[in-house]
Amino acid sequence: MTAAQTTTAPNATAPDATTREPAAAVPPRFAGARRFARAFRRRPSGLAGLGILVLFSLLALTAPAFIGPEQLDVTRVNGPLLAPPSAAYPFGTDQAGRSVLDLLIWGSRESLQIGVIATVLTVVFGSAVGIVAGHYGGFLGRALMHVTDWFIALPGLPLAISLAAVLGQGTTSITIAIAATSWTATARLLRAQTLAVEARPFVERARALGAGNWQIMLRQVLPNVMPLILVSSTLTVTGALLSEATLTFLGLGSPAGVTWGEMIHDAFFGGAFTADAWWYLLPPGLAILAVVLGFTLTGRAVEYVLDPRTERKR
Amino acid sequence: MSSPAAVAEPAVAAPEPRSGRPFRVPRPGYLISKLAAAAVSFAVTLVIGFVLFNVMPADPVRSMTRGRPVSDAQLAQLRIQLGVDRPMWERFLSYVNDTLHGHLGYSWEYQQSVASLVASRVGPTLLLMGTSFAVSVVLGLWLGMRSGWRAGSVFDRFTSATALTLWSVPTFWLGMILLIVFSVGIGPIHGFLPTAGMSDPTLPQTGMTHCLDVARHLVLPALTMVLVVYAQYVTIMRSSIIAEKGSPYLLTARAKGLPDASVRRHHALPNALLPSVTMIFMHLGGLISGAVTVEAVFSWPGLGDLTYEALKIPDLPLLQGTFIVFSASVILMNLLADLVYRFLDPRVRAQ
Amino acid sequence: MVVRESGRVRAVLAAACVGGVLLAGPAALTAAASATAHRSASATSRTTLRVAMDRSGVDTLNPFTAFFNGSLDILGSIYPTLTAIDENGVPGPYLASSWALSSDHLTWSFKIRDGLRWSDGKPLTADDAAWTFNLIRTNTVAGTANGTLVANFASVTAPDATTLVIKTKQPQANVTYVSIPVSGIQIVPKHIWQSHAANLKDYKNDTFPVVGYGPWVLTDYRTAQYAKLDANKSFILGAPKYDQLIEQLYKASDAAVAALKAGQLDYINGVNATQFTSLRHVGGVQTAQAVGNGWTGVELNPGARTRTGKAIGTGNPALTDPTMRRAIAQAIDKKTLLAKVIDGQGQVAAGYLPPAWPQWSWKPSAGEEQPYAPAAANKMLDAAGYRLGPDGIRVGPKTGKPLNLRLGIHSDSSSDAAISTYLAGWLKAIGVKVVIQPMSMTALNSDLGKGDWDMLMDSWTTGPDPTYLLGIQSCSTLPNDDGTGGNTDAFFCDPAYDKLFSQQASIFDPAQRAQLVGQVQDILYQADVDQLLYYATDKIAASSRVSGLITGKEGVDGFYPAQTSFWSYLKAAPVARSASSGGGSTGVWLGLAGALVVLGAGGVILRRRAGADDRE
Secondary structure, X not given: OOHHHHOOOOOOOOOOHHHOOOOOOOOOOOHHHHHHHHHHHOOHHHHHHHHHHHHHHHHHHHHHHHOOHHHHOOOOOOOOOOOOOOOOOOOOEOOOXXXXXXXXXXXXXXXXXXXXXXXXXXXXXXXXHHHHHHHHOHHHHHHHHHHHHHHHHOOHHHHHHHHHHHHOOOHHHHHHHHHHHHHHHHHHHHHHHHHHHHOOHHHHHHHHOOOXXXXXXXXXXXXXXXXXXXXXXXXXXXXXXXXXXXXHHHHHOOOOOOOHHHHHHHHHHOOOOXXXXXXXXXXXXXXXXXXXXXXXXXXXXXXXXXXXXXXXHO | OHHHHHHHXXXXXXXXXXXXXXXXXXXXXXXXXXXXHHHHHHHHHHHHHHHHHHOOOOOHHHHHHOOOOOOHHHHHHHHHHHOOOOOHHHHHHHHHHHHXXXXXXXXXXXXXXXXXXXXXXXXXXXXXXXXXXXXXXXXXXXXXXXXXXXXXXXXXXXXXXXXXXXXXXXXXXXXXXXXXXXXXXXXXXXXXXXXXXXXXXXXXXXXXXXXXXXXXXHHHHHHHHHHHHHHHHHHHHHHHHHHHHOOHHHHHHHHXXXXXXXXXXXXXXXXXXXXXHHHXXXXXXXXXXXXXXXXHHHOOOOHHHHHHHHHHOOOHHHHHHHHHHHHHHHHHHHHHHHHHHHHHOHHHHOO | OOOOXXXXXXXXXXXXXXXXXXXXXXXXXXXXXXXXXXXXHHHOOOOEEEEEOOOOOOOOOOOOOOOOHHHHHHHHHHOOOOEEEOOOOOEEEOXXXXXXXXXXXXXXEEEEOOOOEOOOOOEOOHHHHHHHHHHHHHOOOOOOOOHHHHOOEEEEEEEEOOEEEEEEOOOOOOHHHHOOOOOOOOOOOHHHHHHHOOOHHHOOOOOOOOOOOOOEEEEEEEOOOEEEEEEOOOOOOOOOOOOEEEEEOOOOHHHHHHHHHOOOOOEEEOOOHHHHHHHOOOOOEEEEEEOOOEEEEEEEOOOOEOOOOOEOOOOOHHHHOHHHHXXXXXXXXXXXXXXXXXXXXXXXXXXXXXXXXXXXXXXXXXXXXXXXXXXXXXXXXXXXXXXXOOOOOEEOOOOOOEOEEEEEEEOOOHHHHXXXXXXXXXXXXXXXXEEEEEEOHHHHHHHHHHOOOOEEEEEEEOOOXXXXXXXXXXXXXXXXXOOOOOOOOOOOOOHHHHHHHHHHOOOOOHHHHHHHHHHHHHHHHHHOOEEEEEEEOEEEEEEOOEEOOOOOOOOOOOOEOOOOHHHHHHHOEEOOOOOOXXXXXXXXXXXXXXXXXXXXXXXXXXXXXXXXXXXX
């Protein structure tokens, strides 16, 4: 690890109540996890980030309880068109008379869903490639790394645009496009880490005891690179969220979908400027900003806590 | 992909060019091997480009002619002209051959060669990207150096926090906000910058006036890109400086009684600059990504805008063309970064 | 850490410098540019009309291959045509001062005006027109855009400088519509184009000023930016009132509206409903709606077939049943769509040809029109044997499968998205489930051609000659057995329709032709294959510093007749100016201060508490 990750963002906000005991449910044998939680709590910026994430996750998960088709279906809403914020509509309305607040909350569901699914795809695929490449070395490893390098050389957005355009509009193709263009970083990282782990004595021991390739990769390497996967996935998720917004803005999303990117798209191309409807344009962008920042801060804090060098210093 | 991963990389991965594999010492065949690698990369790009745009069975003829009176004979003629009926391998071979000769296909939408479309749009993109790149590199490196040298100071906290916040913003959204504030005008603010385009057609298109006019149109799109991109450079430079700060040679320099500023400028900076500049070149892909959306928001007549136009249909040959051009430029930049780095590294030159 | 003063001072100075450039740069540039703008405005007293180019932009300036509306608007202003559509929507004189038709209805003689000259001074004669027409007839590339318009021409000759003779193979009623500004064939100067005929495909026609004849001369074009045109003060149909015309391209329509509000633009044709509503109350801006020259509708797949009658594609067989299609037609509430989707800015559609061309427009007679009657639709389906399944979805009597219909929509169209949600709800009420599929235009058209669709959103616009739009509903546009060819709109094919369609093409009495055109629209209306929803109006916003831009008289419904760029730009005249432009610099500084506050706030929120542990 380099000194780069010690660039932790500052923070002054009090931690959210829900984040105070992140490890409460963990069984006692995970002493490491407890230690982790203790150390994490000392990183206020990380707690703030986690707070943002918990808030948005709660919103996303509970949204169906208070938002239904009556609020989102353009055929059923009856609000004023592009009305400024008022008591009835705290964030105003869009061109179809829907409450921007409702859209924003519902959008967190779909945006986060795309971001998380794309990240899972990215991390699973990238880790698999990285671990296999690191473990086998030789021809297979070199070949896999060459493929990875080729993909790294391709500019991400044009590739994602092309993929999404060819696959057709919609959330599925956007998700695939994001995953297909972001797995390379994870793969590279995991390969380096796998090499490091495999050089450690316990892997030698396991090999001497007759453990097979799969056993070593799954039992020895995977648990040891897990923290790194975690950290890298928080950073992948921020990329996925921004990419989702970008691709949707470029018109590759589903026009009937409600995501933050789609909201910005509709606001920009639907006449929000002419009507000076800042209340329609601002919230989705700020929401993206908040969630991306939340993931980044959390990821950096986790990374800092997991860094063996910081442990030594204490 | 785009900018976030680019920032994520230096933060998590060990900076490859610094502590890396043994090719610190340039071998005689070094240049050749790098060139070969770039050529292979380009070849892979070609294959990916072809597969991407040809796997989906799309009959462009209808899209092209919709809304215009065309006869059956013309439809058949168009199909032959576009080569839709030829077998796949034949199309691949002619595609590779054409691309290598600078023919990037024939746009469905514009009824003209993709190469000529690209050529007509390259200038504005270079101007926009060059300006934003230069400004963000200078700004990013300077801020990164200052904040890295005094990690933890108020200046560092402010710089890092601002950079982190701006980096978390979707580029195009930031562009829209700047547009609504400075061009459209909101509340008491009157818009005073142009809303779109690259020059005002009512002014003369030559001389100083034109330069100023273009600069005026350039302000918002360039500012948007700078604000989002410079953060990466701050992070990169900051971590490089922090890494150098612990080096023994700095201790020596300090022990000699050199003032802090001199140590920073003459000792830490040159060493930290090198890996940073290399990383910056390697992250040019992120700049391109920004260009696509920023050009779309500000109607900047460049390649990004062309890509955006092509997406609407989608005009596959045009998308393919811009994809190849973008990829080729990134490959070229990476190659340059590699070569320049080996050439400039004092530890290498010393030998 | 030890503070080294000299370094700090220098850093502050540098920061101030960088910040100063960043912040003051725009302001200085603005000041400089506006100063030059004022200077140049006072130095040359030329009047300039600034209009927003059609958002499609310019694909090429080559009139033989141009498709985009942005190109056609320019080409229509710089190249002459035989006739021009007058205020009543019918062909009137332009290059041709008069014309006559032989008694066998096969030979047209156009009297070409004498003494006209191209912009380079060379005489403009009937020979130029004959050469252009013949090039389109014989050269495939030249026929790219308008080949079919002359497909029925047997010969085109110019016996003398002022006579053009067109002989057709079959009688053809629309010859006077073939060469009209914007949507018809533009006549080019033979002496310029002769040498380019061989490689027409690659000829970009970008030597400025472009030699032509029309109300304007194209003097400059910058890719994806703007076109500049100078007025032709000796134009035969009246000189333009402005000295210069600038068509500027704005990709985002809001940018164009912002420019209009800021006084940088005079005319936008095609603002959206939201913009129109907000612009109505803006000072200095006049708004108008012109009757729509197109419709928005949904197509039902009546059973895709090839020319020989072979069934193709995966269309739902239930839609081949006319009862099913009629039931769907009666389940759609067009009035609500008009009110909700386009804010009431249009008319409910019925006839296939849009109201912009009143001579062809047709309405169902009283008692024949299909009302919004979901109850009746349900009854109809019950009677036809479509049982309701347990989930409220009907089951096809023949297939025994629940009625699930795909609805393809254009993924870039917000109105398609809105309409499709309404349709899904209304069709559910009659027991039909709709699956909405957003697709790119290419994908949609590809599925359409292969017959792999149930329902599709569709929209068309047309010029004053209805032949093409009517043509795409005829059996001859079905695809061949191998899947190639054909540009059918929705696989509609009815011999009775085809018979009337070919008849109207050779009827020369306008009233009689209109009657036949009405009959073919009746057949389409009864078939329920093209469900026309509404005709959206053409929404225009213009600066009140310009008069005459909006042509024609406002109708009783508040709509103006169809507008064409050719007449609008020609008739536009400056109104005496009084408004001053330019924003106050206080606003500038307020804006910058605001931006700094935002940045500062971000920093404060993220203020670091513990930074010491980072130090090494």
